[in-house]
Amino acid sequence: MTPAEINALAGPLDADIAARPVERKPVMPPLDDDYEANPRGLDRGMAHMLGDAVILARGTDLNPVPVAWLWKFWLALKKLHILAGAPGQGKTTLAIAMAATVTIGGRWPDGTRCDAANILFWSGEDDPADTLLPRLLAAGADRDRCYFVQGSRVDGEVVPFDPARDLARLRQAIEQIGGVSLLVVDPVVSAVTGDSHKNGEVRRALQPLVDLADACNCAVLGITHFSKGGQGGDPSQRVVGSVAFTAVARVVMVAAKVKAEEEGQDVRILARAKSNIGPDDGGFEYQLEQCEPLPGIPASRIAWGRSVDGTARELLTDPDEDEGETPAEKSELAMLMWAELKDGPVSSKAVESSLVGQGYTKKQIRTAREKMFVKPQKSGMGAGWYWSLPDGFKPKPEWLEAIGQTEDALEDAQGAQLSNVGILGTFGASSEPASVEGARL
Numbered sequence: 001m002t003p004a005e006i007n008a009l010a011g012p013l014d015a016d017i018a019a020r021p022v023e024r025k026p027v028m029p030p031l032d033d034d035y036e037a038n039p040r041g042l043d044r045g046m047a048h049m050l051g052d053a054v055i056l057a058r059g060t061d062l063n064p065v066p067v068a069w070l071w072k073f074w075l076a077l078k079k080l081h082i083l084a085g086a087p088g089q090g091k092t093t094l095a096i097a098m099a100a101t102v103t104i105g106g107r108w109p110d111g112t113r114c115d116a117a118n119i120l121f122w123s124g125e126d127d128p129a130d131t132l133l134p135r136l137l138a139a140g141a142d143r144d145r146c147y148f149v150q151g152s153r154v155d156g157e158v159v160p161f162d163p164a165r166d167l168a169r170l171r172q173a174i175e176q177i178g179g180v181s182l183l184v185v186d187p188v189v190s191a192v193t194g195d196s197h198k199n200g201e202v203r204r205a206l207q208p209l210v211d212l213a214d215a216c217n218c219a220v221l222g223i224t225h226f227s228k229g230g231q232g233g234d235p236s237q238r239v240v241g242s243v244a245f246t247a248v249a250r251v252v253m254v255a256a257k258v259k260a261e262e263e264g265q266d267v268r269i270l271a272r273a274k275s276n277i278g279p280d281d282g283g284f285e286y287q288l289e290q291c292e293p294l295p296g297i298p299a300s301r302i303a304w305g306r307s308v309d310g311t312a313r314e315l316l317t318d319p320d321e322d323e324g325e326t327p328a329e330k331s332e333l334a335m336l337m338w339a340e341l342k343d344g345p346v347s348s349k350a351v352e353s354s355l356v357g358q359g360y361t362k363k364q365i366r367t368a369r370e371k372m373f374v375k376p377q378k379s380g381m382g383a384g385w386y387w388s389l390p391d392g393f394k395p396k397p398e399w400l401e402a403i404g405q406t407e408d409a410l411e412d413a414q415g416a417q418l419s420n421v422g423i424l425g426t427f428g429a430s431s432e433p434a435s436v437e438g439a440r441l
Helices: 003-019 044-049 091-104 128-138 163-176 199-216 244-248 312-316 327-341 348-357 362-371 397-403 407-418 421-427
Strands: 069-071 080-085 119-123 146-148 152-154 157-159 182-186 219-225 251-259 266-275 283-294 297-308 375-378 385-388
Touching (some): 069 091, 080 091, 091 128, 091 182, 091 297, 163 199, 199 219, 199 244, 266 297, 327 397, 348 362
Antiparallel strands (some): 152 157, 283 297, 375 385
């Protein structure tokens, strides 16, 4: 919408507010005798500073505007973003996948598209020729729209790029190539000339980068690492260095490897851990693939998977971490899962839905499933996944008491199930030990 259209929509709101009765008028202090000579009430010793002032803007002088998204709710123009994760999670390759999408106006993992535009990499870790460009080509990028910061020319001499000195020159260079929509800074700590663990120094160092994003109308994506420890906590709090990195960024993304819900294999997830301008949850599964975009030049690329729901903490918490749970709570979850499965195989989605409805997270459910030797099995083509108890699983006596069933009656029911050829034909025999005593929770 144009500013005129936005103001037209905001007009009725302004009129409604103006029509409201004023509950209490502000009381102004009495004017000094010399008010006319010194209307601002400044100390006479400060009269020479009248040329300098704090600039204020009235709300009615501003036009409300929506956030301009490069990738809706993930990458915003004019804003700083952080992508964090442990080493080996493909953070740079993720950034390259995003950059490649921008260069061709391609589709994001959620199916939406963006306009084709230039991208710029400022990397202090990877060589453009043997690492970044091959990965961009593997991701399908338009090489003509890919640019890399190589250094600066100062007094006729090429020197390393220095953010404290060269950001103004970088802005000029961006303008000369017709602008960029995405600037990747890898690692973002390279933009900090002071102590990266001091809040004030990090904020001061990042502000010119934020100003550059605004001036160039581009999204800035800074890549960084997780600090050691902190598993099970808020992933955004695990970003290495000062908390200012995540405080200044408008969107914080995190990448990590987790155990798959169904196949039992590890998968990686990109999740939103923080956002001041949109949803702060949800994410996408992804895998790292190896390929040769050109003969003899290997490179990695991202293969996007399905979207996932939940907070970053829920999605990325180590399934072996049961922080905050008491043994009684763990045992109760195991009993509830057993109760869901005691009568035979049940759809994994149905089991999860029931247990989530009782207050358990998917991570807790997955942990209980693994410790009970419950394995997902597929029931034919396209029929979905089912969970079943391993052969010989013996529930704890208190579980039977809780549902009012004797052990003999339970064994009779299980024997009837095993005589059902359809069940055996579909799911086969368990490879687990013949006797599994309760749950190891």
